Amino acid sequence: MLWPGVKKLGKELNFKRTDFEVAGILKNCFVKLYDGRNMKVLELYAPQMDGDDKNDVIKKLESRKIKKYDWLSNGVKITFVEILKPYSMKKIRDILDELVKYFSEKYPEQKSLCQHCGEEGETQIYGINNVSMLICDNCYRQYTRDIEKENTEQTNAPNNFLFGFIGAILFAIPGIVVTTLFLIYLERLAGISALIYVFLGILGYKKFKGKISPAGAGIIMLAGILMIGIGIIVAYCVLIFRELGQIDFDLLLYVLREPEVQKEIGINIALSYLVSAVYFFLQFRQLFREWKNIKSIQKLREI
Numbered sequence: 001m002l003w004p005g006v007k008k009l010g011k012e013l014n015f016k017r018t019d020f021e022v023a024g025i026l027k028n029c030f031v032k033l034y035d036g037r038n039m040k041v042l043e044l045y046a047p048q049m050d051g052d053d054k055n056d057v058i059k060k061l062e063s064r065k066i067k068k069y070d071w072l073s074n075g076v077k078i079t080f081v082e083i084l085k086p087y088s089m090k091k092i093r094d095i096l097d098e099l100v101k102y103f104s105e106k107y108p109e110q111k112s113l114c115q116h117c118g119e120e121g122e123t124q125i126y127g128i129n130n131v132s133m134l135i136c137d138n139c140y141r142q143y144t145r146d147i148e149k150e151n152t153e154q155t156n157a158p159n160n161f162l163f164g165f166i167g168a169i170l171f172a173i174p175g176i177v178v179t180t181l182f183l184i185y186l187e188r189l190a191g192i193s194a195l196i197y198v199f200l201g202i203l204g205y206k207k208f209k210g211k212i213s214p215a216g217a218g219i220i221m222l223a224g225i226l227m228i229g230i231g232i233i234v235a236y237c238v239l240i241f242r243e244l245g246q247i248d249f250d251l252l253l254y255v256l257r258e259p260e261v262q263k264e265i266g267i268n269i270a271l272s273y274l275v276s277a278v279y280f281f282l283q284f285r286q287l288f289r290e291w292k293n294i295k296s297i298q299k300l301r302e303i
């Protein structure tokens with residue numbers, strides 16, 4: 001998201017925005033600004049940037065005590081580190097103005113190049129998957145075609161729900177061992193082992209190429225519900241054999257019919273479902289993001 005400081009400066013400069021950046025042209029430079037974790041970032045692309053230019057840029061940055069910067073193709077990425085308080089937007093504006101002045105005076109006849117093909121043609125800023133880029137008309141057409149193709153492929157990808165389900169079940173099987181160990185050594189805390197079924201289930205579903213979609217999430221959940229139940233019951237059987245000191249199925253059935261034992265198993269299954277539900281919904285957000293991962297190219301919008 002965009003924080004107010006970057007948004008305000010973007011507005012002052014008549015920039016436009018994607019979901020995460022403000023971007024625009026200043027004289028002959030393509031500029032974008034965005035927030036990071038404990039930092040603000042300024043990217044500036046000039047028509048060209050040779051060794052002398054880089055030295056001049058370094059001098060300007062150092063005179064303002066800006067230490068963190070990286071070189072981009074014909075550009076520089078400056079990171080303004082924020083410790084405890086936000087970095088002054090005025091200082092960012094000042095260095096931006098200074099750099100733009102430098103490049104516009106040094107290369108007055110040139111404009112910023114297409115960031116994709118490097119040609120100097122008619123360029124416009126587009127948000128490509130929410131990242132702003134300066135590209136020419138040809139590259140715009142190419143991107144549009146590629147993105148449409150990719151999106152169609154993703155939508156038409158085979159569902160593979162059955163394989164995904166099998167994968168989720170198979171991968172979750174080692175979870176039973178974990179549940180058994182938890183039950184033997186930690187008793188009531190066995191419910192925590194339910195996390196592993198969700199984790200392994202998602203992994204197995206993906207490995208078996210199950211399609212990420214709402215139905216896919218439902219299938220992962222179904223596999224989890226099954227395997228958690230099976231895991232607890234198998235773990236109790238092992239525990240009972242262990243206490244009996246022998247593997248006797250008649251005795252096992254006798255013990256399992258005891259109301260107290262059934263209650264105990266019921267409580268453990270309920271606790272496991274509770275734990276796994278919380279974890280599943282945390283994971284579900286990630287799955288949802290992957291599912292929503294439709295590629296896009298569009299003009300930037302007003303701030």
Ligand SMILES: [Zn+2]
Nearest residue numbers: 114117136139
């Ligand atoms: Zn191009």
